[in-house]
Amino acid sequence: MTNPRRNGLTSVADQSEDELGGAGSVLWRQRADHADLDALMHAYDAEPDADARGRIVAEFGERALRHAFAEETVLFPAYRRHLPGDDDELTAHIEGDHQQVNELLQDLQRADPASPGYDARVRRAFEVVRHDAHDEEDDLLPRLQQVADVGELRAIGAAWEAARRASPTRPHPKVPRRPPGNVVAGAGLAVSDRVKDAVDAALPVGSARRAVGRGALAVTAAAVVVAAVRRSLRGGRAGRRR
Ligand SMILES: [Fe+2]
Numbered sequence: 001m002t003n004p005r006r007n008g009l010t011s012v013a014d015q016s017e018d019e020l021g022g023a024g025s026v027l028w029r030q031r032a033d034h035a036d037l038d039a040l041m042h043a044y045d046a047e048p049d050a051d052a053r054g055r056i057v058a059e060f061g062e063r064a065l066r067h068a069f070a071e072e073t074v075l076f077p078a079y080r081r082h083l084p085g086d087d088d089e090l091t092a093h094i095e096g097d098h099q100q101v102n103e104l105l106q107d108l109q110r111a112d113p114a115s116p117g118y119d120a121r122v123r124r125a126f127e128v129v130r131h132d133a134h135d136e137e138d139d140l141l142p143r144l145q146q147v148a149d150v151g152e153l154r155a156i157g158a159a160w161e162a163a164r165r166a167s168p169t170r171p172h173p174k175v176p177r178r179p180p181g182n183v184v185a186g187a188g189l190a191v192s193d194r195v196k197d198a199v200d201a202a203l204p205v206g207s208a209r210r211a212v213g214r215g216a217l218a219v220t221a222a223a224v225v226v227a228a229v230r231r232s233l234r235g236g237r238a239g240r241r242r
């Protein structure tokens, strides 16, 4: 089946795992992550309790931000390298959508899930994420599939997963959406976000020990990010040798 963009390409939504290059391919990883995001959006729709909805939005937000970071730091630069004749209108458009999602998630992070306007902002974020997934599955990924072989798609997939794991976990709308700015800022923010996540999970709000805990955990979090970046570099080199 061809996709609704009428670009003559088959959407990755309509291809088998084998056709997409297997489970390690960036095409398969992207589609699987979009499906997980979609499941969280449906879970929100089915949940009547405001606090539970807030927890789903927090999980959705972290997953969406990690996904977008992997796209902005690995997938889109790879797309632009493989299709140098194309103008970058498509990746610029999707990066604009990511910017909107960052801003909406930052607002939602500070908002009470029971407050007026919360649901409307959540639904706007969902709408942008769904639109974004269609742009990628129907257009960007099939175009990349035409010019990259399976070894390259798997190497991009390995680097994509390493970036997703090492990504910041909180919205940062002021950070650039393109390398090198997002890579440089992302490494430090990933550390500080994990410290905040870990301390917020372990200690009560307002506790004086939170500041102390954040300092101690920074060292561990930095080691996690450095290891992930090293794995990504090793994966990229291995992919090129294949
Ligand atoms: Fe995206």
Ligand SMILES: [Fe+2]
Binding pocket: 030, 034, 067, 071, 132, 133, 136
């Ligand atoms: Fe995506």
